[in-house]
Amino acid sequence: MDEVAFLLRPRREGWVIDGTVGMGGHAEALLQTAPVGVRLLGLDTDPEALTRSHARLASFGDRVTLAHASFRDVAATATTHGVRKAESILLDLGVSSQQLEESARGFSFQVDEPLDMRLDPTAGPTASDLLDTLSEPELTRILTEYGDEPHARRIARAIVRRRPLRTTTDLVAAVKSAVPRPAWPKRLHVATRTFQAIRMAVNDEPGALRQALPQAASLLAPRGRLGVIAFHSGEDRIVKRTFRELSRADYAEIEPSPRVPTDDEVRANPRARSAKLRGLERIQ
Numbered sequence: 200m201d202e203v204a205f206l207l208r209p210r211r212e213g214w215v216i217d218g219t220v221g222m223g224g225h226a227e228a229l230l231q232t233a234p235v236g237v238r239l240l241g242l243d244t245d246p247e248a249l250t251r252s253h254a255r256l257a258s259f260g261d262r263v264t265l266a267h268a269s270f271r272d273v274a275a276t277a278t279t280h281g282v283r284k285a286e287s288i289l290l291d292l293g294v295s296s297q298q299l300e301e302s303a304r305g306f307s308f309q310v311d312e313p314l315d316m317r318l319d320p321t322a323g324p325t326a327s328d329l330l331d332t333l334s335e336p337e338l339t340r341i342l343t344e345y346g347d348e349p350h351a352r353r354i355a356r357a358i359v360r361r362r363p364l365r366t367t368t369d370l371v372a373a374v375k376s377a378v379p380r381p382a383w384p385k386r387l388h389v390a391t392r393t394f395q396a397i398r399m400a401v402n403d404e405p406g407a408l409r410q411a412l413p414q415a416a417s418l419l420a421p422r423g424r425l426g427v428i429a430f431h432s433g434e435d436r437i438v439k440r441t442f443r444e445l446s447r448a449d450y451a452e453i454e455p456s457p458r459v460p461t462d463d464e465v466r467a468n469p470r471a472r473s474a475k476l477r478g479l480e481r482i483q
């Protein structure tokens with residue numbers, strides 16, 4: 200939080216865009232240290248997240264504008280709200296702890312819930328719909344690409360065999376039936392990678408990221424900064440490659456390698472263990 204607030208501190212009055220405003224924690228940290236002339240546009244696809252960030256950021260009054268929108272459409276959303284350039288932009292990818300633990304949408308393998316997994320429950324097919332309709336090779340690809348799952352093919356076969364899958368318990372049972380017990384990972388739950396991969400597919404998270412990065416870069420004011428926190432190697436690769444390409448022209452990477460959490464941070468918040476923060480600055 201402190202590192203993000205420091206790296207992305209707006210150095211002039213203007214707009215900050217938080218493309219994943221979530222519970223509003225980063226937004227609050229950025230606004231607290233910014234001059235009063237700095238305003239924030241916060242986007243989230245999850246209406247429940249917006250209700251929470253609205254409450255958390257209420258004391259900033261009309262300095263905060265919230266929008267129910269995907270960062271996939273960050274340029275159009277900025278235009279709608281009269282934002283032409285941004286001093287800083289943040290994308291903190293994935294799901295929040297609140298979504299994992301309290302949304303009852305089946306993001307977690309630890310509780311028995313319907314297999315929904317949509318970040319925006321007003322749109323698109325659910326995880327259950329997707330698992331009903333994808334072919335075995337498509338499922339294998341998703342589990343491999345988005346989950347780095349070494350047993351992707353077996354798990355895909357078990358899912359197809361056990362359809363329809365309606366609850367998180369059904370999906371956990373399919374994974375457990377596919378992976379022999381001695382091959383279960385030591386530090387992770389055996390279904391962790393499958394759940395992550397299916398969630399990323401339901402929400403087309405890598406697709407949204409690919410579309411958002413060039414738009415976000417173009418929205419930056421001169422010396423404006425874009426920061427992206429990724430929790431998954433595939434997403435971090437997208438950020439790394441896009442930043443490398445952009446830094447051939449009007450941008451520069453803020454630091455040569457990504458920032459990762461300290462041991463203390465991981466102890467306090469184990470979910471941070473795979474986080475990587477990369478930053479890009481507009482130089483022209």
Ligand SMILES: C[S@@+](CC[C@H](N)C(=O)[O-])C[C@H]1O[C@@H](n2cnc3c(N)ncnc32)[C@H](O)[C@@H]1O
Nearest residue numbers: 219221222223224225243244245269270291294
């Ligand atoms: C890790 S949380 C962000 C937490 C936030 N930085 C905070 O301090 O509370 C990720 C958030 O991004 C949202 N999200 C995921 N994909 C999105 C997208 N394509 N567009 C907008 N929001 C998205 C999720 O709904 C979730 O609330």
